[in-house]
Amino acid sequence: VLDAKAELGEGALWDEQKQQLYWLDILAGEIHRYTPATNTDEVFSVGQHTSAIILNDSGDVIVTTQNGFARFDLETETLDFIADPEQDKPNNRFNDGKADPAGRFWAGTMSYDVEAHAGALYCLETDGTVSTKEDDVTISNGIVWTADHKTMYYVDSAPNTITAFDYDKATGTISKGRIVVKVPDDMGSPDGMAIDSQGQLWVAHWGYGAVVCWCPQT
Numbered sequence: 001v002l003d004a005k006a007e008l009g010e011g012a013l014w015d016e017q018k019q020q021l022y023w024l025d026i027l028a029g030e031i032h033r034y035t036p037a038t039n040t041d042e043v044f045s046v047g048q049h050t051s052a053i054i055l056n057d058s059g060d061v062i063v064t065t066q067n068g069f070a071r072f073d074l075e076t077e078t079l080d081f082i083a084d085p086e087q088d089k090p091n092n093r094f095n096d097g098k099a100d101p102a103g104r105f106w107a108g109t110m111s112y113d114v115e116a117h118a119g120a121l122y123c124l125e126t127d128g129t130v131s132t133k134e135d136d137v138t139i140s141n142g143i144v145w146t147a148d149h150k151t152m153y154y155v156d157s158a159p160n161t162i163t164a165f166d167y168d169k170a171t172g173t174i175s176k177g178r179i180v181v182k183v184p185d186d187m188g189s190p191d192g193m194a195i196d197s198q199g200q201l202w203v204a205h206w207g208y209g210a211v212v213c214w215c216p217q218t
Contacts, residue, residue, distance in 0.1 A: 002034055002041055010192070011052045011096065022061070026051050031063070031072065044077055052097030052107050062124070064094035064107045069124045083130045085122050092119060096141045096192060101149045102126070102169050106133070108140020116158065123172055133174055142193025142203065153180070153201060153216060157189040162201065164216060180216040187212070 007027040014021055021034040031044040031053060049066040056062050060073045068084030086092050086109055097107025103126050109119040121134035121143075138158030145152050145167060152167040152174055162181035165174035181201070183190050188208025193201055201214045 001036070002039075004032070004041065012192075013053055013055070015055060022053050022055075024050050024053060024063075031061070031074075033074075044072070044074055046072060046077075046079060048079075049093050051094045054097070054099040054105050062105055064097050064105075066093035068094070069105065069107070069130065082128055083124065085130045085132065086120075089118070091115075095119075095139065096143065096155075098143050100152075100167075100169070100172065101145055102172065104172050106143055108134070108137055108143075110137070110139045114139060114158065121154065125172065131172075134177075139189075141191050144193055144195040144201070146195065146199055147197065153193065153195065155190045155193055155203070157191055157206065160185065160189055162190055162193070162203070162214065162216070181214045 006025040008025060009023060010026050011024040023032050026049050029046045029048050029050055031046060033042045050063050052064045054062050060071050063070055063072050069082040071080040091111050092109045094107050095110050097105060099105055105124040108121040111118040116138050117136040119137040119140050120132055121137055121140055123131050123133050137156050139156060141155040141157045143154050149169040150167060152165045154163050160183040161179050163177050164180045166176045167174050188205040190203045191206040192204045195201055201216055203212050203214055205212055
């Protein structure tokens with residue numbers, strides 16, 4: 001579809017209203033906006049490593065960078081930082097993230113040298129504050145919520161696990177974490193993740209060259 005030759009393509013996000021695909025090249029520090037109807041790919045330079053993106057009602061976007069959460073104006077290509085929860089960890093950067101059913105932006109971190117337990121999972125609240133949801137994370141990755149808004153699934157790529165949490169939409173609280181999928185070592189590492197209408201998890205396996213559908217119940 002698009003011969004992008006990205007250094008590290010990530011963070012695909014479909015804008016259903018405008019029928020456009022946002023995606024990121026982390027190491028190039030670029031936001032891409034691909035329009036299938038015209039086969040055009042617009043490129044916006046962020047100026048630093050950029051790993052996840054969500055749409056904002058005001059028309060700009062919110063992204064995660066190596067230095068925290070920030071708003072990005074697509075018209076002026078300017079970055080306005082919101083919060084950096086890891087100012088004391090210069091060797092870390094943000095990785096994957098998504099908006100939850102209440103509009104909060106969940107995203108986690110990892111160290112550039114993949115140091116064990118050096119990352120964490122954070123939540124940017126709608127009022128601009130940031131809370132820590134999980135620590136001792138190695139490679140924070142895919143995250144999804146069920147259609148009934150009662151369960152959140154979360155990937156840490158290094159231990160090859162997908163963890164389920166009870167999720168409270170009203171408060172953003174997660175609890176009762178339990179591993180529901182342990183990916184065998186010969187199937188690579190779980191990475192990005194989506195959930196379908198039946199509650200099945202579709203997971204890209206890094207190092208395995210496949211997308212795998214996992215049933216979290218079985």
